[in-house]
Amino acid sequence: MQLKALTRTISVAAFLGATALTTAAAAQEQKTITGGFDVGPGGFQGNFNPLAATGGFTWLNVYFEPLVNYNADLTAIDGALATEYSVNADKTEYTFKLAKETWHDGKPFTSKDVKFTVDLAKNGETGTVFAARLNAVSSVETPDERTAIIKLSRPDAGFLATLTKLMILPEHALAGTTPKELATSTWWATKPVGTGPFKFKQYVTDQYVELVADDDYRLGRPKVDRVINRYFKNTAAAVAALRAGEIQFTYVEPDDVAVFKDNKDFHVIEGQSFVVNYLGFNQQVPLWKDVRVRQAVMHAIDRQAIIDSLYGGAATAANCGYVAKQLVPEGLNPYQYDPAKAKALLAEAGWDKINGNKPVTWLTYYNTPQAANVMAAVQAMLAQVGINVVPRVVDTPTYNGIIYAGNPDFSQFPLVYAGLQNGPDPLGINIGLNAAQKPPAGANFLRIDMPELTKALDAALAETNPQQLDARYQDVCKAMNANLPWATMWVANRYGVASTKLKDFVWVPAPAGGPYSAHPEKWSIEK
Incomplete structure (x- = not known):
């Protein structure tokens, strides 16, 4: 297969300016x-x-x-x-x-x-x-x-x-x-x-x-x-x-x-981020073991309202790790905004005994004003159903140091707000979800070990027929939607500005x- 060099210029961005950082x-x-x-x-x-x-x-x-x-x-x-x-x-x-x-x-x-x-x-x-x-x-x-x-x-x-x-x-x-x-x-x-x-x-x-x-x-x-x-x-x-x-x-x-x-x-550059934002449930803490609790989190958050008000509509709600049409099968649970249902699910799961309204640290490396507004909105929505999360914002090196520590203190990140690429290679999410990718081997820092999901990811990794790959990714999507290793939120657009x-x-x-x-x-x- 010949690798062809890019033959046309894509003016989708801009770069650095002529600032004088030296005196010579x-x-x-x-x-x-x-x-x-x-x-x-x-x-x-x-x-x-x-x-x-x-x-x-x-x-x-x-x-x-x-x-x-x-x-x-x-x-x-x-x-x-x-x-x-x-x-x-x-x-x-x-x-x-x-x-x-x-x-x-x-x-x-x-x-x-x-x-x-x-x-x-x-x-x-x-x-x-x-x-x-x-x-x-x-x-x-x-x-x-x-x-x-x-x-x-x-x-x-x-x-x-x-x-x-x-x-x-x-x-x-x-x-x-x-x-x-x-x-x-x-x-x-x-x-x-x-x-x-x-x-x-x-x-x-x-x-x-x-x-x-x-x-x-x-x-x-x-x-x-x-x-x-x-x-x-x-x-x-x-x-x-x-x-x-x-x-x-x-x-x-x-x-x-x-x-x-x-x-x-100036020239404004807009494009799809290829990153799904999610609330990640640390599987090493008892808070999230019951899938009904994870379902309650999904139902408690009005994702479309956040997309409309804080993203200006420039995002797409995600019910698994993907939003591309060819990768999303029919019949997924849409997890519609329904606080009453969220409360009922929490009651069934015994949330009061599991948590007792104790504050749950919500760790993130997103430190932009938009992210702060998003997290504040989610925090308020979760509080309405009885889940008390407290955001903790750190820089990326600190975040990585916490989640990838040799002997991590899981109480520091029972819940995270993060993002992981869902393209251009749809298998990009494998590193955060496959049981074989748990640290120190890989980047599954939430220690997710869901057999149905791992099986679907392994099948996609092993698929050698390009015509069958979309179906494999749809199986990954189904497994994510059913098991909820993450509370998937959206895939947003990103912007750059160039002179x-x-x-x-x-x-x-x-x-x-x-x-x-x-x-x-x-x-x-x-x-």
Whole structure:
């Protein structure tokens, strides 16, 4: 299968502005794009280790590269460091032909780097989030410098999608560091070496990251000299910087869109988030063991009212992990807003004895004004039926530290408000729901172990007939709807705003920031 490069520019976003973050006169004259690349749900400020990244791929993909990548429409997987690939008949052997490229320090990129990266990504000591996602990989063979063969012990329908997030790392630069040391190494934020169009120059703690053009990039020298990723405490601060001309791009909340919509100096980018938001029930606490309690939570929340009033209608209610029509079967329980039914279900389940109206910590990493309003509305609705939740908002690193702790204190997150991608690969939700993905193997931090759901997910993973996949995903949807591992809320649209000074710039509101083929080497900016 030939991997075709993206041949047209998707002007769905905008990026960084020409802010002067250095004082040297020469630097002032350089063409610079500056922006808030890690602002919003798809970002991950302060994370430099792609093995541990649960977001922020919009930025990481500017200086690191995976073997394969989604196109900017998120409709197909194209080549990045692999120029083409082939798959054997039973979908257990992938052969990648590799691009001729050099690392930013001048060393050649070879198949040994692919094997090194996959082996690291499978090793839990590195802090990787890929261990369970790659557990079907049995070996990586390197018959020559330009060929890597990855063999699987079983078919995995989500394998290529997983590879889009696996940034290839340099063996020569990291082989001397133990996997355990890599998890906390300063290398990632001080001297990382990638193959992308821009090279790492510096990180000024909690302020910005600066990259410079790679003159020898295989697809041509970038059109701008520098790309700078500025850090902001919140969306409002980034929006203020955008309006002031300090940056050229940032994610914005739906409420901010009106400010830019009719302004000729800006372009508003809107797209589907591919992320389902949910209330997640920690299965290690007794509160949620009875499915009637979980059903009561669904019936207690007026999802459509929240969508209409707080999302401006720019979201779709979800009755499982999916909202795409081809993935949602008929006959699902719609869990209509019905407080009386919620109260009755709680009474049947003996909620008073289970909880006694004690406050339930509701943990989240969503820290935007919109999220605060959403959580306040849900909190009030749950209180009306006798469920007393207390929101606790933390930053993403703190959140991950709590839920993925070696010996977690489950009382810190009996309930979460979170999101997980439901596309463009529908099997993206597997990592949060499959019993085999419980930590430390994977990202099922709620310790969900529902046999019907795991069976449906495993069947979808093993499906080798593309014509049957939608039916497999519908089975996953049915199992989610019946068992309620999460109280699924909605899939919302996301927005970015770009300065019209940016040309040939691509940004997509993709889950976790992508990655996707944005071709940063083509980005330019008018003075």
